[in-house]
Amino acid sequence: EAGVAQSPRYKIIEKRQSVAFWCNPISGHATLYWYQQILGQGPKLLIQFQNNGVVDDSQLPKDRFSAERLKGVDSTLKIQPAKLEDSAVYLCASSLNSGGDRVYGYTFGSGTRLTVV
Amino acid sequence: GQNIDQPTEMTATEGAIVQINCTYQTSGFNGLFWYQQHAGEAPTFLSYNVLDGLEEKGRFSSFLSRSKGYSYLLLKELQMKDSASYLCAVRDLNAGKSTFGDGTTLTVKP
Numbered sequence: 130e131a132g133v134a135q136s137p138r139y140k141i142i143e144k145r146q147s148v149a150f151w152c153n154p155i156s157g158h159a160t161l162y163w164y165q166q167i168l169g170q171g172p173k174l175l176i177q178f179q180n181n182g183v184v185d186d187s188q189l190p191k192d193r194f195s196a197e198r199l200k201g202v203d204s205t206l207k208i209q210p211a212k213l214e215d216s217a218v219y220l221c222a223s224s225l226n227s228g229g230d231r232v233y234g235y236t237f238g239s240g241t242r243l244t245v246v
Numbered sequence: 247g248q249n250i251d252q253p254t255e256m257t258a259t260e261g262a263i264v265q266i267n268c269t270y271q272t273s274g275f276n277g278l279f280w281y282q283q284h285a286g287e288a289p290t291f292l293s294y295n296v297l298d299g300l301e302e303k304g305r306f307s308s309f310l311s312r313s314k315g316y317s318y319l320l321l322k323e324l325q326m327k328d329s330a331s332y333l334c335a336v337r338d339l340n341a342g343k344s345t346f347g348d349g350t351t352l353t354v355k356p
Binding site for chain 2: 160164169170171172173174177184185220226227228230232233234235236237238239240
């Protein structure tokens, strides 16, 4: 089966600019996650969707980050305006059930490496 | 909330066995994942434990003790390609949200 698709692969922007990332999960996966991974750290959950509803966005900096999953399939994550500390890899993941499962866990996309200069 | 602790770095020799530990404190435990992440790549799923004991999958095994808040990943017959970061992630009872540790970077030397 096709994996989790993400684009773009790399992005360089200046601080205060805006940027958007796109994710298409594995077909049939109801749960979609956006993680931020800063170099040398583990992934940090930004937002979790179940179909097109938000399950958890407690760690999403809502003054500058937004995410949507309008039709319960693909999703976009936006940052506006970007700050230097937003430089990170943004990983999208999906799972059949909420929280993953014992056979497959989560499946991650290749990520978008964002550099803010 | 959750607090997850892993060693930052480990080094081992090709062909040897290595154990990577993970300790956690959580308000509601609902399973523990191990992921492997090669440099510049996405994490890939290795194992999931929700009950106490050892789960074996080929060269990789994962152990869980819920009462001690402790897990380890055991890698046998190490190969050079096993050089990677190993991430422990604890899943909580609230909608299955998982919190990741910062990972252990394993370097396998000839």
